Structures are given as structure tokens and as C-alpha cells.
Amino acid sequence: MRHTRAHTANRRSHHALEEIRLSKCVKCEALHMRHQACKNCGTYRGKTVLSLVKANTKKDTRKAKKTA
Secondary structure (H helix, E strand, O other), rough: OOOHHHHHHHHHHHOOOOOOOOOEEEOOOOOOEEOOOOOOOOOEEEEOOOOHHHHHHHHHHHHHHOOO
């Protein structure tokens, strides 16, 4: 059975992309994606889940090697 253009458009009306919803971190008040740990301080719902100190020191050593 053939679908009219109107029927196709009505079906596709729900296919629009939505923008990402951001939330403020409880600890550092930086914006982060919902249901994900904060990339700035490593907390999720007020609890520390990522140790960013170790990751940041790795980044710094890599940058120092590249510039030297």
C-alpha cells in the first residue's frame, strides 16, 4: 500500500535530533552530560568515581616529552 507524503512526514516528525542536556556538577559546578561523571573533577552524584590526578599527571608528562 502506498503512503502519501503527509503520512510519511507525520511518521518522520519524531526523528528530529535533540540537543544534549547538560547538568551542573554538585562539587565544581562545571557543566557535564547527564548520567556521566564530571570530566572536570571526576565525581558522579556527589561521589568521587574517577581519579583524575593520575590521568592529569600522565597528560602533563606526555606534553613535556612532546615539547622537549
